[in-house]
Amino acid sequence: MLFQAQPFLIFSLLSIVTVLISSRNENHVQGAIVPVGSTSNKTYFWDNEDFNSTWIDSVSKCHKEGLYIATIETEVEQLLLQTVGVSRNWTKYLNIGGTDLFSEETWRWIRSGNPITYSNWYPGSPYPDPDGRNWNCMGLDPGANWTWVDIGCNEYFVMTLCEFP
Numbered sequence: 001m002l003f004q005a006q007p008f009l010i011f012s013l014l015s016i017v018t019v020l021i022s023s024r025n026e027n028h029v030q031g032a033i034v035p036v037g038s039t040s041n042k043t044y045f046w047d048n049e050d051f052n053s054t055w056i057d058s059v060s061k062c063h064k065e066g067l068y069i070a071t072i073e074t075e076v077e078q079l080l081l082q083t084v085g086v087s088r089n090w091t092k093y094l095n096i097g098g099t100d101l102f103s104e105e106t107w108r109w110i111r112s113g114n115p116i117t118y119s120n121w122y123p124g125s126p127y128p129d130p131d132g133r134n135w136n137c138m139g140l141d142p143g144a145n146w147t148w149v150d151i152g153c154n155e156y157f158v159m160t161l162c163e164f165p
């Protein structure tokens with residue numbers, strides 16, 4: 001009886017392994033950087049496998065995909081990202097492309113080099129950082145009503161948000 005059952009058992013095991021492998025491949029295809037929302041002139045992308053990047057990592061990851069680290073240049077863009085973030089239950093900081101690395105307390109979008117005009121800073125941010133060593137990169141903070149905060153460029157517990165074009 002046991003002997004007769006073996007082919008079925010082997011077939012079942014093979015089926016399970018096949019399903020596991022194919023779902024893994026599917027996850028791989030679906031994983032990483034995916035579009036999450038668009039305005040009339042821009043699409044945002046989120047890296048759904050990346051929860052622990054530094055700001056520099058995020059710049060690099062977007063660039064490798066032919067994208068740019070996200071910028072938020074209008075209230076429409078801000079509101080879109082809030083809506084997306086709420087629907088996706090984002091709770092961690094997201095790296096966005098503002099920095100004052102080049103000139104302390106002069107915040108610019110790294111993609112264009114343009115000064116930041118529209119802004120949604122958390123009250124009191126960006127923090128005074130007299131020697132320019134600590135808070136030089138920008139994060140979007142779901143925990144503070146989707147305001148912007150200046151974070152360390154080498155903080156690693158942050159998600160990646162990109163844009164195109």
Ligand SMILES: [Ca+2]
Binds near residue numbers: 129136
């Ligand atoms: Ca700074």
